[in-house]
Amino acid sequence: MEKKKISVLVSGGGTNLQALIDRIADGSIPCAEIARIISSRPDAYALTRGEKSGISTMVVSAKEYPDRKERTRKLLEALDSAKTDLVVLAGYMSILDPEVIARYRRRIINIHPSLIPKYCGSGFYGERVHQAVLAGGETVSGATVHFVDEGVDTGEIILQRQVPVLASDDAVTLAARVLLAEHQILPEAVTLFCEDKLK
Numbered sequence: 001m002e003k004k005k006i007s008v009l010v011s012g013g014g015t016n017l018q019a020l021i022d023r024i025a026d027g028s029i030p031c032a033e034i035a036r037i038i039s040s041r042p043d044a045y046a047l048t049r050g051e052k053s054g055i056s057t058m059v060v061s062a063k064e065y066p067d068r069k070e071r072t073r074k075l076l077e078a079l080d081s082a083k084t085d086l087v088v089l090a091g092y093m094s095i096l097d098p099e100v101i102a103r104y105r106r107r108i109i110n111i112h113p114s115l116i117p118k119y120c121g122s123g124f125y126g127e128r129v130h131q132a133v134l135a136g137g138e139t140v141s142g143a144t145v146h147f148v149d150e151g152v153d154t155g156e157i158i159l160q161r162q163v164p165v166l167a168s169d170d171a172v173t174l175a176a177r178v179l180l181a182e183h184q185i186l187p188e189a190v191t192l193f194c195e196d197k198l199k
């Protein structure tokens with residue numbers, strides 16, 4: 001079977017990217033290869049992770065391309081020239097232009113650190129998600145992989161995994177537990193996509 005080419009979009013530390021790199025390297029995802037890593041920030045540690053693994057990396061930042069149309073054109077060029085089958089948003093902190101979403105319809109997935117439809121949408125990112133979960137008195141949280149559509153965290157859900165919220169948790173300890181769930185379900189979702197099991 002020909003491997004599906006994945007482009008991973010990042011902005012930060014890239015532990016979800018690393019989970020994908022590791023699962024591909026250990027043979028758990030034989031149907032996929034990472035063709036390219038594209039960061040919205042030049043200082044994202046995710047870029048270093050990519051370089052260490054010999055993967056092509058690029059930066060398409062708002063600073064370098066302040067004009068949104070031009071930035072979108074650069075991003076599409078980067079995705080298209082890598083012959084991207086699947087776009088994975090792994091801690092990508094930028095909103096994709098509708099043109100990108102239309103071109104890659106049902107071929108863009110995102111990982112979100114809550115059980116959608118709870119604690120998602122605009123404003124729910126990073127530690128804020130976990131603070132809101134704690135403030136809401138939840139006993140369960142988790143992670144969600146979903147398709148990306150024109151809304152914020154509104155696309156069809158692919159996989160979710162629950163984790164307990166402990167009485168002793170703060171946003172940092174809860175985020176760490178949710179992140180472990182993210183590292184499991186993101187490679188699983190990529191596998192489902194690459195094996196054509198998402199219909």
Ligand code: GRF
Nearest residue numbers: 012013014015016091111113
């Ligand atoms: C994760 O919590 C992810 O759900 C969110 O941003 C964080 C990225 O972490 N979208 P990392 O860069 O993969 O370590």
